[in-house]
Amino acid sequence: MAYDKFSTLVSTAIPLQVENVDTDQIIPARFLKAVERKGFGDNLFRDWRYDRQNQPKPDFVLNNPTYSGKILIAGKNFGSGSSREHAAWALYDYGFRVVVSSFFADIFKNNALNNGLLPVVVTPGFLQKLLDTVEQNPGAEFKVDLATQSIVNLTSGESETFDINPYKKHCLINGLDDIDYLVSLKDEITEFEKSKQ
Amino acid sequence: MATKTLFDKIWDSHVVTQVEGGPDVLYIDRHLVHEVTSPVAFLGLENRGLKVYRPQNTIATPDHNVPTIDQHLTIQEDLSRHQVDMLTKNCEKHGIQLCGLNHPWHGIVHVIGPELGITQPGRTIVCGDSHTSTHGAFGAVAFGIGTSEVEMVLASQCILQPKPKKMRITVDGQLKKGVTAKDIALYIISQITTSGGTGHFIEYAGTAITSLSMEGRMTLCNMSIESGARGGLIAPDETTFEYIKGREYAPKGEEWDKALAYWKSLPTDENAVFDTEFHFDAADIEPMITYGTNPGMGTGVTKAIPTGEELSGSDLLTFQKSLEYMGYHPGDKMLGKPIDFVFVGSCTNGRIEDLRAFAAFVKGKKKAPSVTAWIVPGSKQVERAAREEGLVEILTEAGFKFRQPGCSACLAMNDDKIPEGKYAVSTSNRNFEGRQGPGARTLLASPLTAAAAAITGVVTDPRELMDA
Numbered sequence: 323m324a325y326d327k328f329s330t331l332v333s334t335a336i337p338l339q340v341e342n343v344d345t346d347q348i349i350p351a352r353f354l355k356a357v358e359r360k361g362f363g364d365n366l367f368r369d370w371r372y373d374r375q376n377q378p379k380p381d382f383v384l385n386n387p388t389y390s391g392k393i394l395i396a397g398k399n400f401g402s403g404s405s406r407e408h409a410a411w412a413l414y415d416y417g418f419r420v421v422v423s424s425f426f427a428d429i430f431k432n433n434a435l436n437n438g439l440l441p442v443v444v445t446p447g448f449l450q451k452l453l454d455t456v457e458q459n460p461g462a463e464f465k466v467d468l469a470t471q472s473i474v475n476l477t478s479g480e481s482e483t484f485d486i487n488p489y490k491k492h493c494l495i496n497g498l499d500d501i502d503y504l505v506s507l508k509d510e511i512t513e514f515e516k517s518k519q
Numbered sequence: 520m521a522t523k524t525l526f527d528k529i530w531d532s533h534v535v536t537q538v539e540g541g542p543d544v545l546y547i548d549r550h551l552v553h554e555v556t557s558p559v560a561f562l563g564l565e566n567r568g569l570k571v572y573r574p575q576n577t578i579a580t581p582d583h584n585v586p587t588i589d590q591h592l593t594i595q596e597d598l599s600r601h602q603v604d605m606l607t608k609n610c611e612k613h614g615i616q617l618c619g620l621n622h623p624w625h626g627i628v629h630v631i632g633p634e635l636g637i638t639q640p641g642r643t644i645v646c647g648d649s650h651t652s653t654h655g656a657f658g659a660v661a662f663g664i665g666t667s668e669v670e671m672v673l674a675s676q677c678i679l680q681p682k683p684k685k686m687r688i689t690v691d692g693q694l695k696k697g698v699t700a701k702d703i704a705l706y707i708i709s710q711i712t713t714s715g716g717t718g719h720f721i722e723y724a725g726t727a728i729t730s731l732s733m734e735g736r737m738t739l740c741n742m743s744i745e746s747g748a749r750g751g752l753i754a755p756d757e758t759t760f761e762y763i764k765g766r767e768y769a770p771k772g773e774e775w776d777k778a779l780a781y782w783k784s785l786p787t788d789e790n791a792v793f794d795t796e797f798h799f800d801a802a803d804i805e806p807m808i809t810y811g812t813n814p815g816m817g818t819g820v821t822k823a824i825p826t827g828e829e830l831s832g833s834d835l836l837t838f839q840k841s842l843e844y845m846g847y848h849p850g851d852k853m854l855g856k857p858i859d860f861v862f863v864g865s866c867t868n869g870r871i872e873d874l875r876a877f878a879a880f881v882k883g884k885k886k887a888p889s890v891t892a893w894i895v896p897g898s899k900q901v902e903r904a905a906r907e908e909g910l911v912e913i914l915t916e917a918g919f920k921f922r923q924p925g926c927s928a929c930l931a932m933n934d935d936k937i938p939e940g941k942y943a944v945s946t947s948n949r950n951f952e953g954r955q956g957p958g959a960r961t962l963l964a965s966p967l968t969a970a971a972a973a974i975t976g977v978v979t980d981p982r983e984l985m986d987a
Contacts, residue, residue, distance in 0.1 A: 341837040342713060342813050346951040351930040355584065355598035357558035357605050359666075369953045374939065397833045399714040402747065402813070403951060404930075405649040406556065407665035428683075428717055428749055429649060433665035450832075487681060489541025499667065501567065504675035507535065507544060511572075511677055514535045514546055 325438025327497035331419055331466045332476070334391035337456045338383055341397035345430060348401070348409040362408055363415030388460045393420045395452050400441075401430025410437045420466050422473065424449045435490045436499065442466060442473055448482045451475065468495060522788035524685050525754050526720050529660040529785065533643045535677060542681040548642040550672045551628045552579035552615065554606040555932070556647030560670035561609040571613040573676045578637060579610050580618040582627045583932045587895050587922035590620050599933065613673075624767075626898020626924045629653040629866035633737060634900050636766025640755035640782040645672055650866045650948065652743040655752035656736035657759055658785055660720070662750040683749050684718050684794040687787075689725040692801035697982040699876070700735035701868060701946065701965035703727065704742035705807035705817040711797060713815040716748030719795060722787060723753050727801035733762040734872040741867045742948055745814040754786035806981055808853055809950045809963040811841040816950070820968060820980050824851045844952050845960050846940075853978050856962075860943035861892040861973040862955070863966055864922075865929035868946035869897030871904045873966045878910040880970035880981070886918035887976030893935060894919050895927040919973070931956045944972040 353365040370382050378385040394413065400423040401409060410433040413421065419439060424446045426434075434441045444452070455462045455477050465474040468491060474481040486494075493499065504511075523531070535544040550573075557579070564571070571577060584599040594600035603620070610617040618624040624631055629650055632638045640658035645651060647669040654661035664678065671678050688707060708715075721743050723736075731739065736753050743751030760779060763769045770778040805819040818824065826849045827838045842849060847856075863869070863877055874896065886892055894914055896902040902924055905911050911921045928935040929947035931954070937943045939958030946969050950961035962978065971979035 339833050339836065340840065341833055344813065344949075344951045346930075346949065346954050350953055350957070351583075351932045354555050354932065355602050357602060358562065359559045369957055374957065397837065399717075399747070402713055403649065403744075403949060405647060405663040405665055407559075407647075407667060410665070425714060425717070427714070427747060429663055429665060432680075433667065436665060436667035487541055489538045489679075500671055500679045501563070501569075501667075501674050503538075504544070504671055504677055504679070505567075505569065507675065507677070511535055511544075511546070511675060515676075518546075 325414070325497060328419065328438060328440055328468050328494045330468070331392060332463055333393050334461060335393035335395050335452070335456050335464055336383055336389045336391055337453050338394060338396040339453055342399045342402055343396055344403035345401055345406050345409040346403055349406065349412045354406060354408050359411050361415065362412035363417070366412040366416045389456070392418055393422060393464055393466065394418050395422045395449070395456065398423060398425040398446065400426050402427040405429045407433045407437070410434045410439050414439045422449065422452060435494065438494065438497070440466065440468065440494065442484045444473060444482050444484065448480070451478070451480065522791040524787040524791045524793065525658060525722055525752060525785055526660060526685055527791070529641055529643065530682055538679065542679045544677050545643060545680050546677055547645050547672050548576065549637055549644045550577045551632055551644065551646035551651070552577060552669070553583055553628050553646070553648060554581040554602045555583045556666050557609065557669055558602065558605045559666050560673055563670045564673055569674050571615065571673045574614040576676065577615045577673070578618070579606055579615050580625055580628050580631055581606050581620060583926045583930065585620055585925040586933050587925045587927045587935055590923045623899055626900065627866045627869060627926055629741065630869060630897035630901065633657065633733070634766065634898060636763055636769035639763060639778070640759060641785055645678060649744040650741050652748070652750040653737050653741040653866055655740040655743065655750050656733060657763070658752055658755035658782070660750065660752065663744060683720045686716060686719040686721045686748065686795040686797070687793040688721055688723050688797045688799070690723070690727040690799045690801055691725040692727055694727055694801050695805065697806050697967055697985055698804050699965040699967060700731050700738040702804055702807045704739050705809065705814065705963060706804045707799065708742065708746045708815045709807070709817040710799070711746055713745060713813045714747040716743065716746035719748050721746070721748045721751040722793070723751055728753060729756065732872060733758055734870045737870065738867055742814070745948060755782045806965060806968045808968060808978060810845065810847055810853060812844055812950055812952050814948065814950060814963060816841060817963065818853065820853055820978065822853065824849055824853065826850045854980060856978040857942065858890065858944050858962070858972050858977060859941040860937050861890055861969050862895070862928045862943055862945040862947060863969055864893070864895030864897065864927050865947035866897065866926070867948040868966050869895060869901065871901050873946065874901065874905050874910050875908070877966040877970045878913045880967055880985070881917040881919065881974060882913045884917055884974050886973050889976045890973050892919045892973050893922055893928060895922045896924050898924050928955050930954060931959070937961070944969045944978070
């Protein structure tokens with residue numbers, strides 16, 4: 323799936339100080355009925371964002387005009403639960419390009435990386451400082467640089483580096499996905515199958 | 520020769536090649552497909568002008584969206600019908616075996632794989648569904664994947680995947696009365712938390728595990744993902760071989776002997792090393808129930824909700840948010856909490872043994888009038904067996920509704936939704952906010968604990984109602 327290449331992002335951030343945000347919250351199951359990947363952003367965090375009458379809940383952070391940006395900063399164990407890639411699609415479609423947390427669930431992390439959404443793992447202490455910075459100054463900006471694998475709090479100047487698989491980094495920077503690569507291995511795969519018979 | 524774990528033996532023998540500095544190219548033996556996570560993958564394949572590489576190693580069934588009553592009629596809801604129709608079209612176009620609605624093999628993808636003998640030791644199995652971990656019960660490396668990865672497997676029968684770390688969870692001793700595989704799973708997750716298994720594949724070992732039936736093992740492995748692990752597996756043994764023998768896709772004749780020799784070579788070598796180990800005593804496990812909004816928030820049914828006194832910061836906020844959603848208070852006793860719904864089913868506890876256990880428990884008793892109960896078989900084969908064994912009669916007699924196969928109220932994608940604010944004791948796998956319907960409150964438990972709650976209308980220790 324085509325997505326925008328990722329190199330450097332400077333943006334304000336939206337704080338979501340909740341742990342164990344599961345993919346049922348990111349996109350509830352009843353919105354998974356589409357057969358194309360379009361428009362999932364409308365239902366991102368649907369039941370936290372809207373009440374049963376479809377009115378925005380004013381106390382949810384995405385409905386607070388004070389906060390905006392392409393970076394979501396969330397509590398630990400983000401993206402747990404279901405394998406639905408729709409969660410990554412919804413975050414991307416809404417406009418997020420980076421999710422920062424101290425811990426991501428495995429399948430969500432893979433899904434994000436396969437869709438141009440960068441999961442940035444920081445230490446719990448740094449995560450708290452990022453959340454504090456946004457709370458004190460919603461206009462605070464952060465810089466995420468994939469080449470140097472760093473995230474900088476531009477208010478305090480503090481930074482951390484983060485890990486990413488070198489192959490996935492290469493894919494994100496160049497906007498590539500895995501399918502073309504795998505299809506190019508057809509001969510090797512066929513050989514492998516023969517060796518197993 | 521270096522010692523290897525069960526997981527290493529399977530994984531390593533399926534690596535086609537390694538991307539430089541990157542993940543393994545892992546060959547996938549069997550790919551299971553359902554209607555929700557596949558349409559975008561098929562579309563992607565078409566946009567690239569590709570065909571499914573190994574349709575004969577792929578099998579599909581619609582389960583998430585299907586109604587569980589009147590399955591002979593056209594699906595009423597437009598979007599659900601469209602998604603199910605798309606699966607049919609995609610399977611026809613690519614020559615994939617489809618176990619559609621009303622097919623004698625129809626059912627939840629993780630129930631039909633094992634019952635058809637597709638799930639075998641030593642295989643790599645994937646599906647666009649996190650509960651693919653279920654198949655690990657047979658000593659297979661089975662894990663859930665996203666839609667981009669579904670497309671990878673359709674296109675190449677391979678997936679790019681870094682090799683996870685290895686964890687062993689050993690449970691020794693004899694399970695106490697009223698304690699089931701589901702309770703082992705909920706107990707483990709309550710101990711290691713919903714992120715304790717992240718980055719790992721779990722091997723379950725110990726006498727309490729090897730004494731489980733195949734179906735109990737499936738329940739346990741199914742819940743591996745709820746601890747954050749990619750999958751869980753159990754060494755194949757006589758129980759495994761006995762279960763597989765004679766099933767539709769099981770090896771036959773000489774092929775069986777060959778397969779058996781391979782399967783017997785799979786168990787973890789003595790002295791093999793795991794990255795992480797946990798040991799638990801079966802005697803410490805009692806019937807479990809959850810009180811919060813993730814599967815790690817569980818406790819013995821006779822115990823109280825934690826006070827949360829030791830928590831601070833975002834841990835405390837998360838705990839409070841969860842209890843507020845559930846309408847519970849720190850320190851509350853779970854016994855006696857009123858409930859409105861009981862759901863028995865899902866890929867976790869929708870197999871024939873689950874229905875047998877539930878039916879045996881409620882036989883001769885009556886469902887509490889205040890409780891609405893849905894009993895949903897995991898597959899057509901389970902449904903037929905339940906009828907033939909007289910379970911449906913027992914259930915009907917006791918006041919329960921027996922429905923048709925599907926994922927149903929586990930994730931409430933069809934009409935089987937728990938209403939807002941209502942409490943449901945469910946044998947499924949997730950108690951997330953709104954999982955069983957917007958505003959629904961879920962208490963996860965075993966079929967026995969669900970049965971006890973269905974009879975009394977409140978959270979009940981099943982042992983109180985069981986024959987000595």
